[in-house]
Amino acid sequence: MDLKRIFYLIYIVLVALPLFVVLTILTAVVSALGSIAGGERVFGYWPGKIWSMLTLWLLLIPVKVEGRSYLPKERPTVVTPNHTSALDIFLLYGYAGVRFKWVMKGSLRNIPFVGWACEKIGFIFVDNTPSGAKRVVEDCEKAIRNGYHIFMFPEGSRTLTGKLDKLRKGAFKVAMETKVPIVPAKIRGGYEILRRGSMDIRWGKLSLQFFPPIETSGGKEIEELMEEVRRRLE
Secondary structure, eight states: OOHHHHHHHHHIIIIIHHHHHHHHHHHHHHHHHHHHTTOHHHHTTHHHHHHHHHHHHHTTOOEEEEOGGGSOSSSOOEEEEOOOSTHHHHHHHHHSOSOEEEEEEGGGGGSTTHHHHHHHTTOEEEOSSTTHHHHHHHHHHHHHHTTOEEEOOTTSSOOSSSSOOOOOSHHHHHHHHHTOOEEEEEEESHHHHSOTTOOOOOOOOEEEEEOOOBOOOSSOOHHHHHHHHHHHHO
16 A cells, blocks of 8 residues: 555545534534525525535545536436436536436435435435336426426446446436427446445546436437436446
């Protein structure tokens, strides 16, 4: 292990991690209470955005964003990023620049403070029940009517290999049911920094690239949409 990596790990453990825990609790409480009080559009976005940017800043990770103009502020879309690591959340929340609702695994409700806050600010949880898929579409339709974009990882979970995994149909069904475009988003660097199932964080650079929207109207089949998104993400 080289000297730079040793100093980086010492910094993470002694400085970045304690500050991250404090920031996370503070952000969760402020976001949840502000949303409960009726300020969801403000408290469901700004505290999380600032928290995400500060987290990547604490980790000393540079960020590059391209194609943000493809993500229209005046028209909701379903954004389908590849899922490289836990850092994807901070990258998208901090740097996408639009108000959105996550579609998240139901198990994330169990994360202390964070799960509670996500529920209060209106993020959408996926439960593995027969009625779960229908409820997700209904919740997404409501969010889109209120002007929110939908962020949903089409792979379902983080990659184990660094390559794009098999895409699931959920995000594409939501886009077709709600008749909004799909915006593919390519994340690079996350897998090299923090791999799934590992706490061995390494310094690196993150990049986020948005691609032109893909219309879901015009009689396209769901398999066509999935293949078009796959081509762009690969």
